[in-house]
Amino acid sequence: MSFGRITKLPHTLAFRLTLWYTIVFILSAAIAFALFYILIVRIFDQRTDADLLTAANRLNQIYLLEGSQMLQDAALLQAQAAGEQKMFFRLFYPSGVFFASSNLSYWRDIGIDRAAVDAVLEDGLPYRYVTQPLPGQSYEARVVYMRIGNAIMLQLGYSLESESRLLMTFGRTFLMTMAVLLLIAVGVGWFMARRALSGVASVTHTAQRISGNDLDTRVPLEHRHDEIDQLAVTFNQMLDRIQLLVGGIRQMNDNIAHDLRSPITRIRGLAEVTLTGDTGIAEYSHMAASTIEECDRLLQMINTMLTISRTEAGVDHKTFQTVDLAAIVRDACGLFQPLCEDKNIELQCDAPDACLISGNEALLQRLVANLIDNAIKYTPVQGWVRVGVEHRGAYVQTRVQDSGAGILPEDCERVFERFFRGDQSRSQSGAGLGLSLALAIARAHGGEIALQSQPGTGSTFAVKIPATADSIQTP
Incomplete structure (x- = not known):
């Protein structure tokens, strides 16, 4: 391969297809390895935790049935049977005073995790797992x-050396395997790309021959009924049309020449006596075809972003009409009632009187639905959601209150930002645009949304929108 072809290689479609194929293959293999690695680690952790818990429960039963001396003997025997570098134990009082342990010469650098001890003693947990480093x-x-009886704490540890070595071996094996598979992927990708583009090369060669005035040449079909065959058929059909048009132009030129020959001969014969002239006619035609690429993406997040942007830019007040916000709240509560029943959440609706405002009914329905849906989403089972609407002077106020986990104070000012999701909402579905849209709708109607929330006490969203002049209630 010449140097010129080598320098052009990165610009070829075959090279790019091979590169993309290799990248996709490597990423897929890496993801598969990561998932398999996580699965192995989880299996190891579950097996280790189960073995530790079984051993701890056995020691607890021995203590309850036979006393502390038998507990020490059984724990020591168990550690020696497993291997002093594989397992260790400590027995100590809650004050931290040790009274029994296995051979700790290998484990002397592992201390007591006071947080784990406090979790067992003060929080009432039956046991607590921790992973402690070995310096x-x-x-x-x-x-x-684990608490043994009422006055003894057990620290039972298990070395993860064998598991760590197995995982390291697995990682090295994966890297060596990936090196071999990478070479195979490049070779297979290059072969597949060249084979897939062989039809494109045929089209290119045919087009080059056509540039030499050979309109009878056609692209050979592979009869694979794939995209390359479709391209070849389309290209051949275009050549048929071009050949037909060129043939028509040639026939037209022949007819013009034949019809003009006789009168020109006569005129020339008459003009030769006094003047000699020369006449010529030239005409050239060129056709070109272009392909229109269509792109249509309908993603809900983008649509929501566009709705937010349009709403923030200003809603056309020609679409405003007198709307009963209380009726919208009642309808929304009726819509979400089955969902609350499924989640065992009590939904209370307090919207007895008409509350008239001027606005876009569809946007207001979306505002109320977003707030109620947000409250239900973060309310636990057997919780409650209260929705109410009432007149507050020149405003109509809609309140959505829940008994959920609440929002951290530092997050309260950011919940209306686009795509913001607090740590407590990471496990919930959504893109973090619902409250942003609700705020945009409220402001488009001359209103505002206020939030009151404390962790553990739930949240209250209050939407204030100006009431219509004839519905303002004076105190």
């Missing part, structure tokens, strides 16, 4: 803390 080692230890 100077590339692996860790899995430790369980």
